Amino acid sequence: MVSRDERLRKIHPIRRLLSRPEVGALGGALVIWLSFALVAGDQGFLSLRGTATYLEVAAELGILASVVALLMIAGEFDLSVGSMIGASGMLLVVLSVHLGWNIWLAAVAVVIFAGLAGLFNGVLVVRTGLPSFIVTLATLFAFRGATIALTRLITGRTQLGGLQEASGFDSAQALFASELTLGGANWPVSILWWILITAVATWVLLKTRFGNWIFGTGGDAKSASSVGVPVRCVKVTLFIMTALAAALVGMIQAVTFSGADVLRGELREFYAIIVVVIGGTLLTGGYGSAIGAAIGALIFGMVRQGIVFAGVDADWFQVFLGVMLLIAVLVNHWIRRKALQE
Amino acid sequence: MRCLWISLLFVLGVVCGGCASDDDAGTDTPILRFVFVTHGQASDPFWSVVQRGALDAAQHTGTRVLYQAPESFDLVTMSQLIDAALASQPDGLVVSIPDADALEAALMSAREAGVPIVSINSGGEHSQRLGSLLHVGQSEYEAGYQGGLRLSAMGATNALCINQEVGNLALDERCRGFTDALESQGSSVEMLAVELGDPTESTQRILAALRSDPSIDALMTLGPTGALPCLRALEEIDNPGINFATFDTSPEILNAIESGAILFAIDQQQYMQGYLPVVLLALYHRNENLLAHESLQTGPGFIIRSNVGRLKELTARGTR
Numbered sequence: 001m002v003s004r005d006e007r008l009r010k011i012h013p014i015r016r017l018l019s020r021p022e023v024g025a026l027g028g029a030l031v032i033w034l035s036f037a038l039v040a041g042d043q044g045f046l047s048l049r050g051t052a053t054y055l056e057v058a059a060e061l062g063i064l065a066s067v068v069a070l071l072m073i074a075g076e077f078d079l080s081v082g083s084m085i086g087a088s089g090m091l092l093v094v095l096s097v098h099l100g101w102n103i104w105l106a107a108v109a110v111v112i113f114a115g116l117a118g119l120f121n122g123v124l125v126v127r128t129g130l131p132s133f134i135v136t137l138a139t140l141f142a143f144r145g146a147t148i149a150l151t152r153l154i155t156g157r158t159q160l161g162g163l164q165e166a167s168g169f170d171s172a173q174a175l176f177a178s179e180l181t182l183g184g185a186n187w188p189v190s191i192l193w194w195i196l197i198t199a200v201a202t203w204v205l206l207k208t209r210f211g212n213w214i215f216g217t218g219g220d221a222k223s224a225s226s227v228g229v230p231v232r233c234v235k236v237t238l239f240i241m242t243a244l245a246a247a248l249v250g251m252i253q254a255v256t257f258s259g260a261d262v263l264r265g266e267l268r269e270f271y272a273i274i275v276v277v278i279g280g281t282l283l284t285g286g287y288g289s290a291i292g293a294a295i296g297a298l299i300f301g302m303v304r305q306g307i308v309f310a311g312v313d314a315d316w317f318q319v320f321l322g323v324m325l326l327i328a329v330l331v332n333h334w335i336r337r338k339a340l341q342e
Numbered sequence: 343m344r345c346l347w348i349s350l351l352f353v354l355g356v357v358c359g360g361c362a363s364d365d366d367a368g369t370d371t372p373i374l375r376f377v378f379v380t381h382g383q384a385s386d387p388f389w390s391v392v393q394r395g396a397l398d399a400a401q402h403t404g405t406r407v408l409y410q411a412p413e414s415f416d417l418v419t420m421s422q423l424i425d426a427a428l429a430s431q432p433d434g435l436v437v438s439i440p441d442a443d444a445l446e447a448a449l450m451s452a453r454e455a456g457v458p459i460v461s462i463n464s465g466g467e468h469s470q471r472l473g474s475l476l477h478v479g480q481s482e483y484e485a486g487y488q489g490g491l492r493l494s495a496m497g498a499t500n501a502l503c504i505n506q507e508v509g510n511l512a513l514d515e516r517c518r519g520f521t522d523a524l525e526s527q528g529s530s531v532e533m534l535a536v537e538l539g540d541p542t543e544s545t546q547r548i549l550a551a552l553r554s555d556p557s558i559d560a561l562m563t564l565g566p567t568g569a570l571p572c573l574r575a576l577e578e579i580d581n582p583g584i585n586f587a588t589f590d591t592s593p594e595i596l597n598a599i600e601s602g603a604i605l606f607a608i609d610q611q612q613y614m615q616g617y618l619p620v621v622l623l624a625l626y627h628r629n630e631n632l633l634a635h636e637s638l639q640t641g642p643g644f645i646i647r648s649n650v651g652r653l654k655e656l657t658a659r660g661t662r
Contacts, residue, residue: 040430049429057422148508148535158509161443185429186451253418257444263509266414304419308377308426314410315385 018338021280022292024331028278028324029299036302040309048185050309055187058301059194060249061271062294065279066194066201067245068272069293071238073205075218075285076132078239080121081246081272083143085265088114088250090147093260096166098155103168110247117143118243122236132239140269148262161259169255177256190252194294197245201290214238218285274321275300278328287336299324374405376434376623377427378616380463381420381510383411387566387592388612392462394660395616396436403624408432415507415538417444424448434458434623439465440510442472449473458626460619463612464512466637475626476633478618480610480641482512486519488642489562489587489608493520494527496585496605498560501531502551506538506568513564516589520562529560536568544571545578552579560585566592573598591645593657599650610641613661 017023036045044050064081071078088110095106121139125132151158163169179186205211216224217234225231246265254260275296281288303320307313378396382389393409400407410427412419417440425448427435435457439445442465452459453473461474469477493501501524503517521531534551536544548571552558561576561584563569569588576586588595589608598604618638625631645653656662 044430047429050426053422053425053429056425060418152508158514159441159511161441256447257417257421257441258446259441259443261417261441261444261509263415264418266416305422305426308408308410308423309430311408313408314412314423315383318413 018335021287021289021332022295023280024328024335025279025292025295025299028328028331029295029302032299032302032306032324036306036310040306040311043309043311045306045309048183050305052185052187054301054305055191055298056301057304058294058297059188059190060252061268061275061300062194062297063190063197063249063252064242064245064268064272065275065293065297066198066290067238067241069276069279069281069288069290070201070205070214071235071242072273072276072281072283073218073285073288074214074235074238075221076125076235076238077136077273078121078242079133079136079269079273080117080139080143081242082265082267082269083140083147084114084117084243084246085250085253085268086260086262087117087143087147088247089254089260089264090151090160090250090262092251092254093160093163094151094154096168097160097162097259101166103163103166103172106166107172107251110251111244114243114247115240118240119236121243122239125239126232126235144262151262158263159259159261163254163258163260169258172255176252188256190256193248193252194297198290198294205290210234210237215286218287220286271300271321274325277332278324280328280332282332296328374403374433374624374627376400376405376407376436376620377430377432378407378409378436378619379420379423379427380409380411380436380438381415381417381440382438382463383413388590391660391662392612392616395613395618396620397616398661399617399620403620405433405620405624407620415440415510417441421445421448424452428452428455428457431455432457433627434460434619436460436462436619436623437474438463439468439472439474440512442468446472458623460622462615462619463610464510470636476619476622476635477637478615478622478640479637480639482515483519485589485608485610485642486516486521487523488519489516489589489606490520490523491527492606492644493560493562493585493587494524494529496560498524498585499529500555500557501529501560501562502548502558503531503533504536504548504561504563504568504572505533506536506544506563506565508535516564517562536571538567541567541571541574544568545574548572548575549578552581552584559583561587563588565590566595569595569598569604573603576603591653591657591662593654596645596650596654596657599645599647600654602647605646607645608641609643609645609662611643611662612640614638614640 091113092106092110095101095109096103121136125135178189213229213234216229217231221231253264276293278299279292279296307317396407410423435452439461449472459474461469461477463479466477466479503520505513505517507513517533524531536547561572563572585605587605591607591609595604595607653662
């Protein structure tokens with residue numbers, strides 16, 4: 001018998017499908033949608049308005065999650081995204097309301113600020129070699145504290161409104177917060193942002209050399225480095241990207257609610273990690289998907305809003321979230337083991 | 343694998359269990375359904391009384407009430423919960439308005455959908471503009487001012503205003519009223535921010551503030567989650583010269599008033615903020631009744647040593 005190259009081995013299409021990271025999440029999303037459709041279908045969960053509300057929740061988290069997924073595939077965490085949302089939203093409002101800047105100028109300043117903050121996180125992680133979990137946990141608190149302290153120092157308040165008076169607000173609203181009324185429901189433009197960013201992240205991950213570098217960096221940084229992958233550069237770039245995604249969410253929220261408060265984005269850092277893991281990305285890096293993260297965000301949105309339709313007290317939401325995280329990890333673990341056998 | 347299915351069933355069970363009571367809706371007159379969306383968690387001793395009031399009123403009026411709140415002070419989530427509540431087409435919406443700008447769009451769509459709104463607790467000054475039928479609450483600035491005058495009359499000259507929820511406009515207003523009252527009497531006030539969710543850290547922060555400035559002779563906390571750490575800090579520092587008063591009540595606060603550790607509590611009688619909106623909305627639907635007032639003031643009332651006994655019994659029942 002001629003032994004064939006094992007790289008040319010035929011894999012059954014179903015097995016190949018099951019070994020995709022997002023399959024578990026997709027199944028989970030279907031189960032959850034069906035459960036709520038059965039339980040709360042006549043309470044408005046199936047209506048277009050109901051669908052729009054959970055897609056909006058999913059979109060804001062999904063923008064964050066698909067970028068966080070890339071970073072986690074590269075083997076790092078960014079916990080500072082939660083406070084980056086608060087910091088960017090507040091910066092936008094302080095600059096354009098309190099200091100009277102044009103809102104677009106303020107938005108450019110926010111993007112530069114977020115880019116620098118991401119650069120700081122990234123350089124700190126690759127230079128010190130400390131776990132990114134600790135480094136960004138530190139910056140999570142530092143950014144939040146600085147946002148509260150500086151906002152109070154400059155404006156004497158913790159909640160700022162009146163963004164609709166800023167010059168350039170109308171065009172900013174069109175880009176960040178416009179709504180399309182269709183079928184009696186308002187569909188926010190953030191859903192488009194979510195789809196766009198997930199698509200770009202997926203394309204980068206699967207079709208570009210940078211995507212290969214991300215997998216290599218997270219899979220085994222040493223071997224990746226020895227075959228010429230610029231591991232440090234990949235990580236720093238991704239830290240900048242997560243900070244920019246957080247800034248985008250912060251600006252979307254600031255423009256949507258025509259103001260900001262210093263607590264915006266609280267807990268989003270953990271929600272982002274949770275939906276990325278639900279989406280099939282491994283905590284250890286080297287394996288995962290941006291589409292999976294988007295499906296994870298969809299699950300989050302459906303549960304978050306679905307319990308209102310089902311008439312369950314909000315107290316139960318966190319129970320659901322915890323149980324789902326556990327189930328997701330178990331399913332992913334099981335599917336991966338089955339798929340990789342033999 | 344088996345435990346996987348068991349956990350999945352558990353999730354489904356919770357979903358189904360939570361709404362099993364919805365199946366009896368098939369009678370002649372549809373049961374009125376009201377949704378509360380507030381910024382305060384039902385785990386907060388203050389808000390659990392509001393929830394109790396709402397549920398009691400639902401029972402007394404034969405209506406159904408659902409209580410929703412984000413798991414931390416989070417206006418984005420709160421506005422999204424309002425959207426979901428509206429999409430479920432309730433017969434009435436009861437909301438607190440801690441930030442009018444942030445909730446304006448969500449409340450506007452309630453008005454478009456023809457869902458009557460009653461606002462409670464915070465946001466009374468914006469209530470009319472945002473299309474609420476009526477506000478049920480207390481003017482936070484006025485309550486802070488009255489509390490400040492009272493504490494000042496007891497001899498306060500250098501006070502701390504302890505804020506457990508920085509970013510909540512209502513609490514900032516209480517502090518502002520308190521500060522204005524004391525400053526009108528020639529005294530000074532500093533604000534101290536503490537952690538809502540972490541009593542140990544809050545205690546330490548209050549202790550640090552008291553030790554760094556021994557001239558502080560008065561403390562005002564803005565709710566039970568700030569008052570309890572404060573009580574512990576005062577026990578530790580053991581300085582009888584510090585006058586301590588608080589906003590809102592809880593069983594522990596009443597005990598402290600009885601023992602004299604707290605001089606008085608500013609009570610906004612929040613049970614009514616849960617109870618009255620349900621009654622008002624039921625009357626609005628069933629009898630086309632609408633009060634002529636723009637707002638119903640449930641406070642400030644003061645709980646002092648002489649009236650604390652009876653209130654303790656009621657607090658134990660979870661209605662004060």
